[in-house]
Amino acid sequence: MRILLIEDERELAEALSAALGKHGIVTDHTMQLADAVELTRQNGYDAILLDRRLPDGEGLSFIPELRRTGKDTPIIVLTARNEPKERIEGLDLGADDYLGKPFLVEELMARLRAVLRRSPELAELKITAGRMVIDPLHLSVTVDAVPLDLPRRELLVLAALARRKEKTVLRSTLEAAVYNYEEEIQSNALDAHISRLRKRLIDAGAGVAIHNIRGVGYLMKEE
Amino acid sequence: MRILLIEDERELAEALSAALGKHGIVTDHTMQLADAVELTRQNGYDAILLDRRLPDGEGLSFIPELRRTGKDTPIIVLTARNEPKERIEGLDLGADDYLGKPFLVEELMARLRAVLRRSPELAELKITAGRMVIDPLHLSVTVDAVPLDLPRRELLVLAALARRKEKTVLRSTLEAAVYNYEEEIQSNALDAHISRLRKRLIDAGAGVAIHNIRGVGYLMKEE
DNA sequence: CCACAAGAGTTGCGGCAGCATTGCGGAGCT
DNA sequence: AGCTCCGCAATGCTGCCGCAACTCTTGTGG
Structure with a gap:
């Protein structure tokens, strides 16, 4: 948002x-x-x-x-x-x-x-992907109706990917979803979020995977 | 209410x-x-x-x-x-x-x-969570049928959380459940209520736990 | 098929913001 | 008066997250 x-x-x-x-x-x-x-x-x-x-x-x-x-x-x-x-x-x-x-x-x-x-x-008030349901307005994620709590930034990345699941999301789009133009980042902070997010999604059995499209961005696929 | x-x-x-x-x-x-x-x-x-x-x-x-x-x-x-x-x-x-x-x-x-x-x-005239039964209309809480008396504000927090148990409740929603728009609070009063409430729930063996979702709000889980 | 470079992945560290706890004192009730 | 409630603030704690170092992967050219 x-x-x-x-x-x-x-x-x-x-x-x-x-x-x-x-x-x-x-x-x-x-x-x-x-x-x-x-x-x-x-x-x-x-x-x-x-x-x-x-x-x-x-x-x-x-x-x-x-x-x-x-x-x-x-x-x-x-x-x-x-x-x-x-x-x-x-x-x-x-x-x-x-x-x-x-x-x-x-x-x-x-x-x-x-x-x-x-x-x-924004009729996408609820986004579903794999076994997850994401409610971006209330900042919550559930896997098979079990709440999963994620740090804010990871949640924003997740929502941005899930909203366009099965489609590649540009790296810059993801950055825009998480940071405004005043907060500049000069490191691989986004990659770090992705990495930690992947781990959590596996642990939770979320039923989705995040793939990388080299030089372009990322892509969420349901399993 | x-x-x-x-x-x-x-x-x-x-x-x-x-x-x-x-x-x-x-x-x-x-x-x-x-x-x-x-x-x-x-x-x-x-x-x-x-x-x-x-x-x-x-x-x-x-x-x-x-x-x-x-x-x-x-x-x-x-x-x-x-x-x-x-x-x-x-x-x-x-x-x-x-x-x-x-x-x-x-x-x-x-x-x-x-x-x-x-x-x-409001068919939720009685809310149950863990071993508790909460009656928000009569302001009473029982644990295994034993009455538990709580301070008013703590009770309101409890009811707001229990009504949406297993789901995250925004911090702002909790504040709205306890204070009207004239009573502003400029401290961590809500946190204090949560803290004291937690202690009482443990003492009473209520069978629920209140978790924090950093930057978002709180979440009540049954045990 | 190997070498190399550039992008991506992972992980520990440290700063800091948000949370937890608790004593204090004022206010209201009995 | 004595009690509880509860807002407030001081204190300590937790975990997020930016950063950077290092490794791994992928694609390209020779």
Whole structure:
């Protein structure tokens, strides 16, 4: 799960990013509208959190701009401008939800879940692979209904592979599923995750195997 | 157990909230209809207590509004308008019960229990886990039929975990089960509850264990 | 078919974030 | 007053995970 946060208050952005991270959500952050379109073009987010007052303009203007590129990514507007009239304005422009500041992170999470539930692409609320069932929204994995607890990062790798099982997943795609562009890694951390994950999957009898496609990425196969 | 109280008399609201709290019910409170729909969307209450005379309108109008969103949460109307004709009006609009002010808290509790008993979602009137039987409506726990008395908050944590035994429960879900949105906690109070609860469960030989899922939440397993 | 290089796999280490435990003191109940 | 509950914070502990060293695998060219 990956979202884009468009917000110019650095402190709020960092707090949000940390909080979302604990729910297994990877957050990319930009402070400017100018970058936002570019980012959505490259990355394909599951949702977008949008501030209204931004240094380079009114955030709402981003909504039609995004829709024009054919994307219907859910958008939640976060703003201090919370009069009924302003809410209506935002929703009519195509926002999926509208949340006044200040807000509780838990409220945001709940709304995010609600919005994603409606989104058809993520009807994969449960992913099954081999004997596993993965619930990425609640961060849980079971093997034959027995819960299997995995470290967060390994779980993210697993989910990314299982979501596209039987297909190769680019190495870069996997990295994107686990790290945002601020957390750079300069080692084989991903390989290490894969290695440890494989071991755990065997121990648990998960009924899947992770194959390597040299120079390209990885591939999950059911057995 | 979590309910929403829609009531504009602050004093009554606080008294009720306190009284319900002693019965292990977490109460969210709003004085306005305007917020109520919003709150139900995020929180999924087990029941709603509704006043008729509210600053922004007739409380009853909330009932069809809620039903239209597909929720059939039980609603109890609390009001000074207690003529037979008014009662009928309320019930016909879809309220599950109608209680004239003033009333005894005990009567309210009894009606609440009655209403909840009918609710299919809470057919889990008794939760069993290991050697325990938990009755969240009457706030009791027994181990092999021997009563075990637990502090209120620990009991709430226990019930929340037992209700979803063998599954991970998000940390935030547990917090929501124990605290309403006005009581914020800025410490590891939850961890402390877990710790003390664990000790008591061992002493009592409850036949369950609470495991931690690092960065995610907790998980109750039977032994 | 061998040599070699580059990518992939494995594993121990260490820093650190999140968790567990517990004493303290205020608040509320009897 | 004496009790329990429970939030708070100090302390110690655990395990995640980035890192890097080293080995193993695979593909290529001679």
